[in-house]
Amino acid sequence: MAQGILARGWSAAFAGYTLAPQASLSQIVDELHSALDWFANNAGKHGIEGSLILTGWSAGGHLTACLIDHPAVTAGLAISGVFDLAPLRDAPHVNDLVQLSVDEINRFSPIRLTPSAKKLSIAYGTGELPAMVGTSRAFNAHRAAAHCPGDLIPIPAANHFTILDQLLDKDSHLVRSIVGLAPAYSSTAGAQV
Numbered sequence: 001m002a003q004g005i006l007a008r009g010w011s012a013a014f015a016g017y018t019l020a021p022q023a024s025l026s027q028i029v030d031e032l033h034s035a036l037d038w039f040a041n042n043a044g045k046h047g048i049e050g051s052l053i054l055t056g057w058s059a060g061g062h063l064t065a066c067l068i069d070h071p072a073v074t075a076g077l078a079i080s081g082v083f084d085l086a087p088l089r090d091a092p093h094v095n096d097l098v099q100l101s102v103d104e105i106n107r108f109s110p111i112r113l114t115p116s117a118k119k120l121s122i123a124y125g126t127g128e129l130p131a132m133v134g135t136s137r138a139f140n141a142h143r144a145a146a147h148c149p150g151d152l153i154p155i156p157a158a159n160h161f162t163i164l165d166q167l168l169d170k171d172s173h174l175v176r177s178i179v180g181l182a183p184a185y186s187s188t189a190g191a192q193v
Contacts, residue, residue, distance in 0.1 A: 003168045004175035011048045013039060020098045025085075025108055029066055040072035051182040055079065057164060061122075065110035065139070068120050075119040075181035077153075079174070080132060080160050083111045083139035087131070111139050119149040121177055125158030132160060153177055 002012035015035040017028050039052070051074035056064040061081025068076045085105045088094045106112060120143065124136035140152040155163050155173060166174035 001164060001167045004170045004172055005167070005178060007170035008175070008179060010050075010179075013043075013048075015039075021096075025098065025100060025104045029063070029108060032063060032067055033070060036067065036070045036072050051075070053077070053178055053181045055178060056081070058082075058160065062108075062110070065120060066108055068116045068118050073118065074183065075121075077121045077123060077174070077178055077181065078136075078139075079123045080125065080128060080163055081122070081136070081139075082132070083109065083135050083142075085109045111135075111142050115143040115146045115148040117148055119181055121151040121153055121181065123153035123155060123163070123174055123177070125155045125160060125163040127157050127159040127162070129160070151177065 002014075005012055015032055017023070017031040017035070020028070023031070036052075036054075043049070043052075052072050054064050054067060054070075054073045054076040055078070056062075057079040058081065061078040062083060062085075063081075064076045064078040065081060065083060067073065082088065085100055085108060088098060089100045089105060122136050122140045122143075124133055126133065137152065140150070143150055153173065155166060158166070163174075166172040169175060
């Protein structure tokens with residue numbers, strides 16, 4: 001999924017985490033916070049320099065919004081995320097796996113929190129389910145009302161899965177958006193995604 005950004009001379013790192021129901025959302029966020037800590041302390045040892053641009057899709061889009069304030073992160077792109085978790089609690093086929101608590105819904109629903117001042121762009125496919133389009137647009141409006149930087153990026157005709165095709169092409173709208181999030185970017189900057 002990083003072919004487009006790699007073709008621009010950037011580096012990419014993928015952080016894994018324990019999936020629900022083996023881990024609560026609190027544990028997942030903690031694991032990713034630790035991964036970002038490790039990356040911040042070790043990237044240079046592996047020849048990786050530049051801005052850390054965080055991006056994720058679906059649950060990763062939500063987690064991008066949750067982790068944007070990590071000190072190592074410069075900016076982010078949340079792709080097809082869910083930004084209010086309350087509707088998931090009310091969907092038994094989802095909450096049977098995720099097992100969200102009321103506390104987690106309040107702590108990890110980005111639309112319920114004061115938005116980060118860091119630049120966070122939000123992308124969605126116009127062919128996604130109306131609820132997915134709605135959560136992206138509502139979260140962008142929440143951030144815009146607080147005068148927080150970031151773009152709303154609708155990808156025409158893309159659905160929840162085909163939007164990922166954008167990450168394969170170095171000249172796609174999403175890859176260009178990621179590149180645009182790095183301050184003082186040059187084609188050889190070597191920033192991480």
